[in-house]
Amino acid sequence: MGCSKWRVAFNFGHLKVQSKLSVFFTMIILFTYLFYCLNGFCDSLPRPVFDQRSLLHGGIILTDGRDAENLGGALNASPASVVRQHLPDLPTGDAPFNISIANTFGSKKFPQAIIIGVKKGGTRALLEFLRIHPDVRAVGAEPHFFDRFYEKGLEWYRNLMPRTLEGQITMEKTPSYFITKEAPRRVFSMSRHTKLIVVVRDPVTRAVSDYTQTLSKSPGLPSFRSLAFRNATTGLIDTSWSAVRIGIYAKHLENWLRFFPPSRFLFVSGERLVSDPAGEMGRVQDFLGLKRVVTDKHFYFNQTKGFPCLKKPEGSSRPRCLGKSKGRPHPQIPAEVLLRLRDFYRPFNLKFYQMTGHNFGWD
Numbered sequence: 001m002g003c004s005k006w007r008v009a010f011n012f013g014h015l016k017v018q019s020k021l022s023v024f025f026t027m028i029i030l031f032t033y034l035f036y037c038l039n040g041f042c043d044s045l046p047r048p049v050f051d052q053r054s055l056l057h058g059g060i061i062l063t064d065g066r067d068a069e070n071l072g073g074a075l076n077a078s079p080a081s082v083v084r085q086h087l088p089d090l091p092t093g094d095a096p097f098n099i100s101i102a103n104t105f106g107s108k109k110f111p112q113a114i115i116i117g118v119k120k121g122g123t124r125a126l127l128e129f130l131r132i133h134p135d136v137r138a139v140g141a142e143p144h145f146f147d148r149f150y151e152k153g154l155e156w157y158r159n160l161m162p163r164t165l166e167g168q169i170t171m172e173k174t175p176s177y178f179i180t181k182e183a184p185r186r187v188f189s190m191s192r193h194t195k196l197i198v199v200v201r202d203p204v205t206r207a208v209s210d211y212t213q214t215l216s217k218s219p220g221l222p223s224f225r226s227l228a229f230r231n232a233t234t235g236l237i238d239t240s241w242s243a244v245r246i247g248i249y250a251k252h253l254e255n256w257l258r259f260f261p262p263s264r265f266l267f268v269s270g271e272r273l274v275s276d277p278a279g280e281m282g283r284v285q286d287f288l289g290l291k292r293v294v295t296d297k298h299f300y301f302n303q304t305k306g307f308p309c310l311k312k313p314e315g316s317s318r319p320r321c322l323g324k325s326k327g328r329p330h331p332q333i334p335a336e337v338l339l340r341l342r343d344f345y346r347p348f349n350l351k352f353y354q355m356t357g358h359n360f361g362w363d
């Protein structure tokens with residue numbers, strides 16, 4: 001009887017010791033974990049992908065530290081639209097949950113629309129205005145794939161494109177495509193459904209602007225007159241000079257119409273892009289099947305440069321205007337030279353009006 005009481009007491013005491021040891025070791029583990037976390041060692045633990053963006057007073061911070069509400073390209077777009085463009089839905093499937101957002105959202109596609117011309121017509125302005133739209137993703141530099149780098153292959157070209165989501169449009173602009181003989185066939189081989197935008201401008205003014213740009217890079221360039229005429233006495237125009245040749249729009253358009261129907265083209269007036277940018281942008285957005293997000297509230301006319309600029313986005317330090325190379329003062333060209341050049345272009349202009357169904361009013 002006494003042994004039994006002793007045995008029970010021993011077992012009870014043993015259990016109490018085990019319980020105390022368990023509590024002791026648990027506390028050691030907890031204190032060790034807290035120590036490591038307080039010293040920053042827990043930062044390397046896997047985090048949900050949502051931690052890569054945070055909410056701060058209602059503004060969304062992107063992975064590179066930009067505030068979506070203050071993005072220069074967003075202007076008046078809603079924060080949700082901006083986030084949709086820059087931080088779209090998470091990837092699905094077997095991808096790791098903590099994979100980097102910046103490198104995985106969306107997919108690279110061939111452009112559904114290309115600004116194919118023309119040089120010094122206003123293509124850069126059009127592209128910059130379009131990039132305001134949250135559903136437009138465009139390459140900034142000119143790829144020159146269909147005229148210079150076609151041998152690199154379509155996969156090389158596709159990899160140049162920005163990633164897009166469903167419902168967004170991939171775009172690029174290379175104005176020299178319009179005058180490149182092989183470009184229409186090559187674009188058609190990529191996709192017969194590509195939408196083609198051509199920004200055109202009075203060919204005489206365009207030629208002078210073209211010459212002005214070249215002159216700024218080569219100050220020793222011969223005069224405009226000597227380059228424009230094969231024979232100054234007879235007034236025979238030198239169509240081999242690229243500044244003149246580009247303005248024969250009807251000839252270049254004929255080459256494109258062999259592969260694409262007129263419905264695939266939109267002809268944008270370079271003059272109206274300056275005088276009424278919102279109106280022309282409305283036409284462009286309709287053609288691309290986009291909601292009219294870019295409107296007159298995005299523009300103001302810069303008197304110094306002589307063309308419209310984008311208004312200062314909220315949170316930005318200054319308005320957005322095109323670079324110094326845009327809006328250069330043109331050199332003085334003798335009036336008789338411009339008159340002869342205008343006479344030369346007139347029949348081509350009239351044919352171009354007929355082909356496009358639009359009178360641009362250059363004569």
